[in-house]
Each structure stands twice: as C-alpha cells, then as structure tokens.
Amino acid sequence: GAVVSQHPSRVICKSGTSVKIECRSLDFQATTMFWYRQFPKQSLMLMATSNEGSKATYEQGVEKDKFLINHASLTLSTLTVTSAHPEDSSFYICSAPGGGVNEQFFGPGTRLTVL
Amino acid sequence: AQKITQTQPGMFVQEKEAVTLDCTYDTSDPSYGLFWYKQPSSGEMIFLIYQGSYDQQNATEGRYSLNFQKARKSANLVISASQLGDSAMYFCAMRSYSGAGSYQLTFGKGTKLSVIP
Numbered sequence: 220g221a222v223v224s225q226h227p228s229r230v231i232c233k234s235g236t237s238v239k240i241e242c243r244s245l246d247f248q249a250t251t252m253f254w255y256r257q258f259p260k261q262s263l264m265l266m267a268t269s270n271e272g273s274k275a276t277y278e279q280g281v282e283k284d285k286f287l288i289n290h291a292s293l294t295l296s297t298l299t300v301t302s303a304h305p306e307d308s309s310f311y312i313c314s315a316p317g318g319g320v321n322e323q324f325f326g327p328g329t330r331l332t333v334l
Numbered sequence: 335a336q337k338i339t340q341t342q343p344g345m346f347v348q349e350k351e352a353v354t355l356d357c358t359y360d361t362s363d364p365s366y367g368l369f370w371y372k373q374p375s376s377g378e379m380i381f382l383i384y385q386g387s388y389d390q391q392n393a394t395e396g397r398y399s400l401n402f403q404k405a406r407k408s409a410n411l412v413i414s415a416s417q418l419g420d421s422a423m424y425f426c427a428m429r430s431y432s433g434a435g436s437y438q439l440t441f442g443k444g445t446k447l448s449v450i451p
Contacts, residue, residue, distance in 0.1 A: 253438055262425065262441045310377055316437055320367055321384035323439055328377040
C-alpha cells in the first residue's frame with residue numbers, strides 16, 4: 220500500500236527555537252496533506268490542511284504564524300513550529316488521501332519535546 | 335458540523351473473546367465514510383476498516399467487522415477472538431468534504447482496549 224514518511228520521528232529542542240517536520244508521500248502524489256496534533260491520551264486534532272500550490276488552510280484556534288506550512292511539491296509538505304515553547308510539546312502526525320474514498324494514509328508521527 | 339462520539343474511554347476483554355467498541359456520529363452530509371483506526375503505543379495509525387454511507391452490507395476485514403446502523407447513526411467496531419496484540423487505542427473517524435475535491439477526517443476521543451490473558 221501507499222506509504223507516508225515523516226522526519227524526524229523524534230525531536231527535542233530548546234524553548235524559542237524552530238523545528239521543521241517533513242511529511243513525504245513515497246509512492247503517490249498528494250495535492251493535499253493534513254497535519255494533526257495529538258496530546259497525550261487525547262485524540263487527533265486537525266491543525267491545518269496543506270495544499271500544493273496554494274496557502275494552507277488552518278483550523279480555528281491554530282496560529283498560522285506559529286505553525287508554518289509549506290507544500291513544496293506533490294510529495295512533500297513541511298510543518299515548521301516557530302519559536303517553540305513547552306506547551307507545543309506534542310505528537311504531530313501528517314496524512315495524505317489516496318485515490319479511493321477509503322484511503323487516508325498516515326505518517327508514523329513526530330514526537331516533539333520542547334524543553 | 336461533523337461529530338464523532340466514543341463513549342467508552344476504556345474497555346477490557348478476555349483473550350479469545352469478542353468485544354464491541356461503540357461509535358456514534360452526527361453529520362448533515364448525505365454521503366460520508368466511517369473509519370476505524372488502531373493506535374498502539376508506538377503512535378502509528380493503523381487502518382482497520384471502512385464503511386461508506388451507501389454501502390448496503392456491513393464491512394468486514396478479517397477479525398474486524400463494523401456494525402453499521404445508519405438510522406441510529408452508529409458504527410460500532412466488533413473485534414472477534416481478541417488477541418493480546420489488540421491492546422491499543424481505537425479511534426472512530428468520519429470523512430468529510432474539505433473543499434477542492436479533498437476530504438478530511440474528524441476523530442472521536444478514542445477507546446483504550448486492554449486484552450487480558
């Protein structure tokens with residue numbers, strides 16, 4: 220089946236620094252990718268929809284200047300957490316829809332810890 | 335707006351027994367899809383089963399089956415012959431149209447399943 224990769228899988232950074240997370244569709248093209256955030260023992264919450272060739276669409280309450288999304292190509296979307304703070308520590312997961320209505324492929328996730 | 339409700343924060347089941355995880359949903363869309371995902375402690379999201387709103391029969395995938403009751407807006411997951419490796423978080427999700435020909439998923443809060451030897 221289709222594969223979505225994420226890099227890095229785990230990152231620890233100091234407060235105030237920026238962190239970039241990459242999401243790649245390895246064997247298919249994705250004009251749209253979704254970024255989710257999951258706090259411990261909670262559900263996945265959609266942060267934004269990344270669109271190739273246009274601006275990302277952010278969910279209500281998500282700061283677009285803090286979570287920068289760039290959909291550079293049909294196989295790559297990046298999420299940059301700018302000026303990270305401890306409250307940004309979370310599990311970030313990307314997903315990309317496949318061609319079928321039941322196809323939604325998830326990356327393995329990135330665990331961010333901000334000290 | 336779409337809403338997914340999972341009312342069971344945690345469930346226990348004896349190994350080799352069957353278990354039902356509840357999911358109800360709310361949507362005004364005439365066409366929708368319902369997913370179940372398994373999330374082990376590693377964090378990866380593992381697709382289990384899908385049910386389309388117009389599918390006439392309940393979906394089945396190996397030991398997983400979906401008890402789809404459209405009038406009641408429920409899509410419960412049934413796991414037969416539970417195994418120790420089934421211990422994980424289980425999420426119900428609904429596909430909704432997000433514009434520009436794409437769809438997004440809305441997730442329930444999840445149910446933590448623990449299989450007892």
